[in-house]
Amino acid sequence: MSVDDESGEAALASTRPAARVRGLRKTYGDVIALQGLDLDVMPGSVVGLIGPNGAGKTTAVRCMAGLLKPDSGDVGIAPSRTPGRSPVAIAAQEIELYPGLPVETNLIFFGHLSGVENAEEVLAELAVELELGPLLGKLPKDLSIGQQRLVHVAAAMVAVPDLLLLDEPTAALDVGSRETLFAAVARRREAGVAVLLSSHQLQEVEATCDSIVMINHGEVIAAGDVDDLIGKHGGGQIEMTVDGTVQVVQGDDIAAAIAQVTAGGGRLEAVNVIKPSLETVFINLTGMRSMDVEAS
């Protein structure tokens, strides 16, 4: 991948958001998908956009890519650091590849489409990085869904964008491909790329992102550094089964929690300590049981 020289201008650019979203609102008929979303993605950082199904993540990412027009609000995308090149690339949730073109031709085409003149060279490096070699000569329809997903993400990376938008990029990927992909994301962060990663796989977000924006019903409910948020809102939970009924106590004092749920004389059958995490941040802030449920 190409990395700009750290000229004065580039250094200044690195202090400004690659994407600045303010007051983004989008409705579909009666459905309010986004109600005033704010977020920044700085160069050299990975921001996780997380929330349950239907929270508004895809709508936000598509508005940021210019694929969807918001009802109101602003999306500011910094100009490309490389003249003639598109500053932003998206790997949308739906896999979009040209079915009649081999993978290699697809990827070179996506690179050229974004103004990357040396797309062939970029692809040669990317193919090694994402282990795409055996796939290059095949048609998309002859790939597994996971392989198609990886090629689809590669189509965004071959554009060498300053802002990379990834909407659920690991859907259908096996563990090895996920690790390969996150290593590639980490390399781009090191090279100063701004990455927005939409996901509801909280463990991978915790492991990959510098900061998160957590949304529910199209509204930001928490934003900031992952560890800070977990420290501030992620208080653990103790799940206990008493006489066949599951009871949940907030906190991490196991003895006190057991005393509380067995005070009436019930028989304690199981104890499950849930460690503070982004999941417990979500549960504590929304009162919902898990992020794995549809926003209602």
Ligand SMILES: Nc1ncnc2c1ncn2[C@@H]1O[C@H](COP(=O)(O)OP(=O)(O)OP(=O)(O)O)[C@@H](O)[C@H]1O
């Ligand atoms: N084209 C559409 N027409 C009508 N409603 C829509 C449309 N697209 C999205 N919605 C609704 O807008 C809300 C936000 O959807 P969106 O796809 O942005 O959520 P999401 O967080 O990406 O969900 P998921 O994790 O399931 O992909 C949901 O209630 C959804 O049903």
